[in-house]
Amino acid sequence: MMDAHDELIERVAALLRRRQSPNPRLVARVLDAVDGRPRRWWRSVAWPSAPFTYAASTLAAAGLLIGFLSHEASDAAADRAAMAAPGAQALPVLPVARDARAAALVPVQFTLRDVRASQVALVGDFNGWSQTATLLEPGNEPGTWSVTVPLASGRHVYAFVVDGQQWMADPRAPKARDLDFGRENSVLIVQAP
Amino acid sequence: MAYRSRRVEAVARKESPGVLWAIQPAEPTTVRASTDIDPAIPLRARNGDTEAFAELVEFFHMRCLRYARYLLGDEEDAEEAVQDTFVRVYDHLDQFRSDARFEPWLFRILANRCRTARERRRRRESLVITGELPAVAADAPQPSLDMLEEVEAALESLPAEQREAFLLRHVEDLSYEDMAVITGVRLSALRMRVKRACDALRTRLQQEM
Missing domain, CATH: 1.10.1740.10 (RNA polymerase sigma factor, region 2, helix turn helix motif)
Structure with a gap:
């Protein structure tokens, strides 16, 4: 719905918009503030934007340590269950062997069980939260979905998007609440051996 | 660009x-x-x-x-x-x-x-x-406000949620869809807030402007 044209309101808005002037002191303060902060190293990784396919022969358990950290203290089991979509049950995130061609990356398998889903996408900080970059493949068992993604060591935040609409944290993983967007994501820590 | x-x-x-x-x-x-x-x-x-x-x-x-x-x-x-x-x-x-x-x-x-x-x-x-x-004498001269100050005073008199909605819509020129993302408030409620803000501003500023 468009707002009705209102000359007085437009004049009011135009007057209010006048109060805009550069504040180099504030800019400098902001840049100083972030300059002193430790870099979040995973931000500087060039994330792939296309799905990865790995030959089955390269996938073998290698004793990688994958841990989970909760960004917020909200990872109680009841909370996880509440986040799960009806009929959806997540499977564990499985570490698989690292690919020799990509020494810095660790293949990680993401799995979800959702009998109602017709498409499941993996979104996360590693693929720019793209809903089209990393789609899960249906498994042999009905309602199972999985994809393997090479990830750099460190903390990753991710979620599933079911049928292009339903944003869903991994019910089995700790949650990281995005305070500014009110959504819950999942957190995963990958450590190379 | x-x-x-x-x-x-x-x-x-x-x-x-x-x-x-x-x-x-x-x-x-x-x-x-x-x-x-x-x-x-x-x-x-x-x-x-x-x-x-x-x-x-x-x-x-x-x-x-x-x-x-x-x-x-x-x-x-x-x-x-x-x-x-x-x-x-x-x-x-x-x-x-x-x-x-x-x-x-x-x-x-x-x-x-x-x-x-x-x-x-x-x-x-x-x-x-x-x-x-502090007591103010009834005949004390009131500070004169220029138009921008009048408008700012009128804006400040709005409830915070209406002020927020008005600023986002009319000053920052954002769409209602963007406003819903920003505020987490439904479109219909946002439209109502903007309308009420406009009504209040119009009532207060009609004479001055």
């Missing part, structure tokens, strides 16, 4: 270890044709490009400051909220999705910071023991 800073240019100062940023003033400009930024810049900042982050700050800080100032009614609180906002943006850029628009994402964070600042001030003020107000 990619925004290129002409007014203030933040540059890496490599010759001074420990000092990453320096601000170089350039020719002043006050008007921008575009209210949004080249979408590549937030993505570059997310990938660790500190100059791109400086561009974001430089591009958006005036609008952020204006919004916070009108919402909080205090310059110092506004600057603090804007600084908090950009630091928070910096810390969470890895969560910014490549298919999202940066402007509503930024304003959502800013709106939350402003709400926090308002709440903090409300608690602080509630602790102040108010004394007797």
Whole structure:
């Protein structure tokens, strides 16, 4: 719905918009503030934007340590269950062997069980939260979905998007609440051996 | 169109270890044709490009400051909220999705910071023991307000939620869809808030303007 044209309101808005002037002191303060902060190293990784396919022969358990950290203290089991979509049950995130061609990356398998889903996408900080970059493949068992993604060591935040609409944290993983967007994501820590 | 800073240019100062940023003033400009930024810049900042982050700050800080100032009614609180906002943006850029628009994402964070600042001030003020107000003589000359001050006073008289909705819609020129993302409020409620704000402003300012 468009707002009705209102000359007085437009004049009011135009007057209010006048109060805009550069504040180099504030800019400098902001840049100083972030300059002193430790870099979040995973931000500087060039994330792939296309799905990865790995030959089955390269996938073998290698004793990688994958841990989970909760960004917020909200990872109680009841909370996880509440986040799960009806009929959806997540499977564990499985570490698989690292690919020799990509020494810095660790293949990680993401799995979800959702009998109602017709498409499941993996979104996360590693693929720019793209809903089209990393789609899960249906498994042999009905309602199972999985994809393997090479990830750099460190903390990753991710979620599933079911049928292009339903944003869903991994019910089995700790949650990281995005305070500014009110959504819950999942957190995963990958450590190379 | 990619925004290129002409007014203030933040540059890496490599010759001074420990000092990453320096601000170089350039020719002043006050008007921008575009209210949004080249979408590549937030993505570059997310990938660790500190100059791109400086561009974001430089591009958006005036609008952020204006919004916070009108919402909080205090310059110092506004600057603090804007600084908090950009630091928070910096810390969470890895969560910014490549298919999202940066402007509503930024304003959502800013709106939350402003709400926090308002709440903090409300608690602080509630602790102040108010004394007797100084008596004002009935015939004392009232300070004359220019038109902008009249408008600002009228804006300040609005309930905070209406003021927020009016600013986002009419001053920041955001769509109702973006406003819903920023405030977490339904479109119909936002439209009602904007309408009520406009009605109140119209009633109060009809004579003056």
